[in-house]
Structures are given as structure tokens and as C-alpha cells.
Amino acid sequence: MLRFAISVIVITLFITLFIAFRQLLQLWLVRHQQVSRLQYWQNQRLNHRFARFVSRNERLYRHLSELLESLQFNVQPGSVIITTVLMLLAGTSCGAMLFQSLKGTLLLGTVLGALPYMLLRMMLVHQQMKTRIDFLPAVELFYQCCLVSGGKQIRTALQRTVDEKRLLGPMQSVFEQLYRNVSVRGDDEASLRIFAASLGHVWADYFVNIVRAGLAEGHPIADNLKELITDMRKARRASQQERNKLLEIRLANFSPVLFLGLFVGINFHYTPENAYLYYIVDPKGRDLLLNAIVLIFVSFVMGLWLSRRKM
Numbered sequence: 582m583l584r585f586a587i588s589v590i591v592i593t594l595f596i597t598l599f600i601a602f603r604q605l606l607q608l609w610l611v612r613h614q615q616v617s618r619l620q621y622w623q624n625q626r627l628n629h630r631f632a633r634f635v636s637r638n639e640r641l642y643r644h645l646s647e648l649l650e651s652l653q654f655n656v657q658p659g660s661v662i663i664t665t666v667l668m669l670l671a672g673t674s675c676g677a678m679l680f681q682s683l684k685g686t687l688l689l690g691t692v693l694g695a696l697p698y699m700l701l702r703m704m705l706v707h708q709q710m711k712t713r714i715d716f717l718p719a720v721e722l723f724y725q726c727c728l729v730s731g732g733k734q735i736r737t738a739l740q741r742t743v744d745e746k747r748l749l750g751p752m753q754s755v756f757e758q759l760y761r762n763v764s765v766r767g768d769d770e771a772s773l774r775i776f777a778a779s780l781g782h783v784w785a786d787y788f789v790n791i792v793r794a795g796l797a798e799g800h801p802i803a804d805n806l807k808e809l810i811t812d813m814r815k816a817r818r819a820s821q822q823e824r825n826k827l828l829e830i831r832l833a834n835f836s837p838v839l840f841l842g843l844f845v846g847i848n849f850h851y852t853p854e855n856a857y858l859y860y861i862v863d864p865k866g867r868d869l870l871l872n873a874i875v876l877i878f879v880s881f882v883m884g885l886w887l888s889r890r891k892m
């Protein structure tokens with residue numbers, strides 16, 4: 582009898598503790614959801630506020646938006662600006678700690694702050710070089726689709742070009758983006774600017790001008806496309822020479838990094854203690870490395886500028 586009573590008490594106590602623990606866990610989950618929802622809405626408000634703040638500078642916001650859309654990145658311009666500010670602060674802090682001079686602080690902060698934008702531009706140039714060789718077959722396919730659709734229905738010709746699935750390489754995604762923007766975006770000028778930025782050469786600008794006139798005025802563009810295709814075929818040999826020049830520019834951009842790594846690596850390999858004292862401990866050695874980093878960064882900037890001029 583006593584054992585039965587003890588068993589009943591233990592079972593009752595276990596059930597009571599289980600119910601209490603369950604209620605506490607449920608209250609904690611509800612509280613956690615409320616706090617998470619509150620933090621989410623706070624973050625949303627901060628994001629909206631920052632987005633509105635960035636969008637006040639219409640020129641900068643439009644430039645970053647078109648750059649990211651040309652790369653087909655699902656990233657907001659505010660994220661790029663936040664990353665730039667964080668890199669700027671990190672570079673300034675590292676420059677102040679490592680070099681302990683105004684020159685090192687400003688130069689390293691500037692280099693790291695400009696790094697996100699320069700990486701985006703480098704990726705865009707790389708994409709433009711890949712799409713350059715496949716642009717002529719894409720225009721020829723679009724010209725055929727224009728003839729089938731009567732020459733005036735540009736959106737129908739774009740749809741037919743995309744649906745054919747015969748575009749080479751990354752040109753398929755570029756024309757899909759153009760058709761999607763022209764059909765949905767409602768701003769033909771911005772859509773054509775993004776298309777031209779994705780390709781980045783003078784033939785794309787001519788193509789955009791032809792399509793722009795056709796969309797705005799509604800006249801047939803087949804004859805203009807035929808002339809463009811003829812000119813592009815005549816200039817194919819010169820285009821090959823230009824691509825060789827772009828390759829030389831890219832190799833020249835990476836050569837300073839290779840030489841710097843080679844010389845510093847050789848010094849650390851043969852005399853690690855002396856190299857550490859000279860490159861790390863000695864302020865003049867750190868200043869030398871800073872100057873090398875700045876010169877390499879300037880060479881990348883000049884390479885991007887020359888690549889844009891050549892294209």
C-alpha cells in the first residue's frame with residue numbers, strides 16, 4: 582500500500598513537472614518569436630531608411646543599380662555602399678595600426694574602400710570580354726526573328742530570339758534580361774542602358790540605338806540591322822586584334838602582383854629573419870610595401886580604364 586502511494590506521488594510529481602516545463606517552454610518560444618519579429622521589423626525599418634537615404638543621390642544609386650543588374654547580381658546598392666564603408670573603416674584602422682602615419686592611414690583606407698567597386702568593375706569587364714565574340718551570331722539570330730515578325734514587332738522578335746535557345750554562351754542570359762526588362766520594367770531607356778553595359782563595346786551601342794529608335798518610333802529596323810551585321814563582319818579581323826590587346830592589358834595588370842610576391846617570397850625563403858625585420862618591423866619596409874600596394878591598385882584602375890577604351 583505504501584509503495585502504491587509513493588508511486589502515485591512520484592507519477593503525479595512527474596506529470597506536474599512535465600506540464601510546468603512544457604508551459605515554460607511554450608512561453609519562451611512565444612517570447613522568442615515576438616522578439617525575433619520585433620528585431621525583424623526594426624531591421625526592415627533600418628534597411629528602408631538606409632535605402633531611402635542612398636536613393637536621394639539619384640545618380641549614384643542608378644549607377645550602382647545598373648552595374649549590379651548588368652552583372653545579374655541580386656544585391657541592393659545599399660549593400661555595396663555598406664560594404665564600401667566597412668572596408669574604408671577597416672582599411673583606415675589597419676593603416677593607423679600598421680603604419681602609424683597619416684599617409685598609411687589614408688592610402689590603405691582608400692584602397693580597401695574602393696576595392697568592392699573595383700571588383701565589380703573587373704567582373705563586368707570579364708563578362709564583357711566573354712560576350713564580345715558571341716555578339717555577332719546573336720544579332721544575326723535577332724535579325725532573322727525580326728524578318729519573321731515583320732520588322733516592327735521588336736518585343737515579339739526578342740521573345741522569339743530568347744525562345745529559340747540558340748544563343749551562344751552568356752548571350753542567352755543577356756538577351757533574356759533585355760526581353761524581361763523591356764516587357765516588365767516599363768522603362769525602355771534604362772533597359773537598353775543595362776543591356777549596353779552588360780556588353781560594353783561600340784557594336785552594342787549601335788545595336789541599342791537601332792532598337793531604341795524602333796521602340797520609340799515604331800519603324801522597321803531590319804535594314805539597319807542588316808547594315809550593322811555587314812559592318813560587324815568586315816570588322817571581325819580588327820576585333821580579333823583588339824581582343825589580343827585586351828589580353829595583353831590583363832596580363833600587364835597581374836604582372837606587378839606576381840613580381841611583388843616573387844621578390845618578397847625569395848627574400849623570406851633565403852633570409853626570413855632579415856626579411857621580417859625589414860618588411861614588418863622597419864617602418865621604411867612597411868612604407869615600401871604600402872607604396873607597392875598602392876601602385877598595384879593604380880595599375881588595376883588604369884587597366885580597367887584602358888579595357889573600356891579598347892572595347
